[in-house]
Amino acid sequence: MPDPSTYRPKPGEIPVDPGVYRFRDQHGRVIYVGKAKSLRPRLSSYFQDITALHPRTATMVTTAASVEWTVVRTEVEALALEYSWIKEFDPRFNVKYRDDKSYPFLAVTMGEEFPRAQVMRGAKRKGTRYFGPYGHAWAIRETLDLLLRVFPVRTCSSGVFRRAHASGRPCLLGYIDKCAAPCVGRVTPDEHRAIAEEFCEFMSGNTSRFVRRLEGRMREAAAELDFEQAARLRDDVAALTKALEKQTVVLGDATDADVFGIADDPLEAAVQVFHVRGGRIRGQRGWVVEKESEDLPTLVGHLLQQVYGDADTVPKEVLLPVLPEDDDAAREWLSGLRGSTVDLRVPQRGDKKTLMETVTRNAQQSLARHKVARAGDLTLRSRALQELQEALDLDEAPLRIECYDVSHVQGTNVVASMVVFEDGLPRKSEYRRFIVRGALGDPVDGPTTIDDTAAMREVLGRRFRRYLEEAEGAGDLDLQAADSDGRRDRDEVEHEPNGGPIDPETGRPRRFAYPPSLVVVDGGLPQVNAAQAVLDDLGIEEVALVGLAKRLEEVWVPGQDYPVILPRTSEGLYLLQRLRDEAHRFAITFHRQRRSKAMTSSALDGIPGLGPGRQKALLRHFGSVKRLREASVTDIMSVRGIGPALAETVSAHLAGATPEPAVNLTTGEVLE
Known part of the structure; x- marks a missing residue:
């Protein structure tokens, strides 16, 4: 665990100007973004005695390995830059606003x-x-x-x-x-x-x-x-x-306003907003947010960013229970989004204050419902991670867990999935899909087949080779082994290796730059041993590995003859089951897409220069591939977009092609 004193900047290095700062972990990933009127006092507050910090803030500064900042001219620019960076990097320690329900x-x-x-x-x-x-x-x-x-x-x-x-x-x-x-x-x-x-x-x-x-x-x-x-x-x-x-009149002067109400406790806050247009309530929305050390003005400032950052329109008035910390900057930012002045204020009397009280009562009821629903949700997630740490004898709780699953039909159309849970919750932006091509580089869509163990070896090898390339900048690794047919999957490879986990061109994290704390494979001891062999070959020792067998829900650990048996009521076992089921769902969905595409393939596929648009034009003109095969080069040239060279290529390809036999996808038997 990093020591904050190892990366603490000298006080004289930090400017006193307004700006935005980013904390990064040891892998270079942005874990927190904040803004300040004056950077020096704000950043210095993070490096005081750990025991004096809020627990979540203390966890953040001990997880971070570096801090950097950008100076801007005004607080409004700081507000806009903070919002854009939070949207871009999705830092795990920033306040997360979650809808308390899915609103239509x-x-x-x-x-x-x-x-x-x-x-x-x-x-x-x-x-x-x-x-x-x-x-x-x-x-x-x-x-x-x-x-x-x-x-x-x-x-x-x-x-x-x-x-x-x-x-x-x-x-x-x-x-x-x-x-x-x-x-x-x-x-x-x-x-x-x-x-x-x-x-x-x-x-x-x-x-x-x-x-x-x-x-x-x-x-x-x-x-x-x-x-x-x-x-x-x-x-x-x-x-x-x-x-x-059906839309109740609440403000008689045909006001356009958004009215916010907040109810909070020491851990969380519930937010409700009524959208009033023309004096009538046009809609209602709610959020629940985990509080840190922020007071209500800071929380309101983040809330305004969340609501209006991507909004189509901003109303003339925004009524709040308390003004944000930088109310002038927030007012100027909202006015810039609207194109005219926005009134940001706390109602003191009259109909608007009455409406504010109504919205606040809704927030209080929402918080009460959420507290009942979460009756231990945060506690259960923490308990699940702690149980896994104790059962698997890990040095620390596995905050990032990756689970892999392989899907195929009798060894054909083999694909695999990688799902990621962070802090016990799915992180779908990190999910990845793999097309398994086999050790010889032949696509596993024809007669060549591959078993689950070999597929797992290939997928894990590709994933962790990419991790080594992107995290260490090792550009001389065997890319041919990482993708055995010499091609890169769009779903798993984005950038060439070029010096570390952060892409120098985009400034965004590379896709495989961060190692998990725990890897879970779907299967028993054979799959676990195969996966461990891959990690051993690559020299990766900091990643723990287990397998979850479906039959008895046994947890297999490499090098042990007997599995770890978790109680049926264990929250740790429940978390592993959720991981396994999510990986299976993600893999089988991708496999069905691939199989459906294979079943609908045409004899026109693979003809150089003949894309989907021209294929449709040919089939629309001739009605079928059979009639197209019987057509002359001149007839083919009559189709719009088909020139002489392409017409000859199509005719020659179809003349040399033999009709493909129908195959039973379940048994592999050729149908007469």
């Missing part, structure tokens, strides 16, 4: 030719407009069903849209006038996009003009004695009014 959004895919309205969760996608979040998905569907009378935007999936377009018949919503049916040409793409834009404008809060427009058309229809049309317009007005009634 009403999304409109404006990036598509025919925009679609639908319920979406998860990460936001480029070119899609989002409204919400809502408390329940059924609330979105109910609101959408009301609004489709007035804004008949497409809601069907891509598959339904294509089938309707091919058959020339719209779906049910098209027949009942709740969809403009662009699939069958009732409206042009531009007309349908105009409908989608009006729908988005209504959802954004500009509602009054649509109600007034429909009421005006209703009166005109009644004056012309077209009572049937007037009745339809009356129902449309009623639908819009009902949709508006």
Whole structure:
């Protein structure tokens, strides 16, 4: 464990200017990012007596091996740089804001030719407009069903849209006038996009003009004695009014604001935010955050970065329980994102203070629910790591664990997976997939096969050779052995070895630059011994290794004749099972993708210069490979994008190719 005094900078070296600092561990990975009005006092505070620091801060400074800083001109620049570095490096010791539930959004895919309205969760996608979040998905569907009378935007999936377009018949919503049916040409793409834009404008809060427009058309229809049309317009007005009634008016002055409420205890804090647009609550969202030594103003500053760093819009007002530590800098940063002044303040009286109290009560209830749900979640994770440390006789708890699994069908289409858990939680950005090609460099997609033990040897060899290359900058290692057919897998190799775990061009960590504390392989003693032989050959001694056998959930350790038996109620065993199951899921998903691709391969694959686009053009023109094989060079040249040289290449390739026999993928038997 590094001693903070070994990398403590001299006080005179640290500037007093505002800036951003990064702590790195012994492998060069960024583990903490922070900002300061004055770097000297802030950094000096980390190097005081360890016993006086917050436990998590003490763990951070003893895990770190170096610290570096960047000086900026203003606090606003420091705020922006801190946010960008946290997003880029995802430091493990920075405060993590986790949604206390998965909130659904009403999304409109404006990036598509025919925009679609639908319920979406998860990460936001480029070119899609989002409204919400809502408390329940059924609330979105109910609101959408009301609004489709007035804004008949497409809601069907891509598959339904294509089938309707091919058959020339719209779906049910098209027949009942709740969809403009662009699939069958009732409206042009531009007309349908105009409908989608009006729908988005209504959802954004500009509602009054649509109600007034429909009421005006209703009166005109009644004056012309077209009572049937007037009745339809009356129902449309009623639908819009009902949709508006579902969104409670909380601020009478049509304010656009985000209202935050916070409830905290010594360990965690719950945050709730109400998104108010046009005086109405348009959405609600919540987070739960593990507190460190930060006080509430510091926590609020980080919260604003989390919420508005990637936000599409920033409201005119942001109402908070307390102002952030650098409120002027935060106000200037938010105003820059919005393009106009943002009012950042604590409400003192009136409707806004009442609403703040309501949001705070929601935060208190959220924290209470979370404390019940986590009733030992943090404790159980710590206990699991401690149990593994004691059962496997490790020097310290295994904070980073990697698990490997191999997937194949009777030795064909062999692939492997690597999943990573840090601090007992999955770190999916570190997951990797491997295509196992065998010792001779032949793809394992044909007659050549490979068993689990050989596959495990190859995968671990490739992974830890990459670790040695990237961590030590050893550019003369045997790259041919690391990838036996001379090619690099896109899923596992990103950069050439060039002097250490941090890529000098991007400044980001290399993909395999950090060793795990513990390696888990799916299997018993044969797989464990094979894996240990790889580590021994590479001279890696600091990595512990175990295998988890499925039959009796035995934990096998290299060099021991008998397994370690963990109690069925052991949290350590439960963590190993989660690792093994996650590795199996990740491997089998990749294997199914590979097998599906192999089953749909075409005789046109492998023809030089003939990519997927030209293959589709040929098949669309001739209808099948059989007809293409019978076509002349002149006929092939008639297809757009196919020149004389390529046409001759295609004709020669198909003339020399023999039809491939059908093969049973389970038994390997050739079918007649």
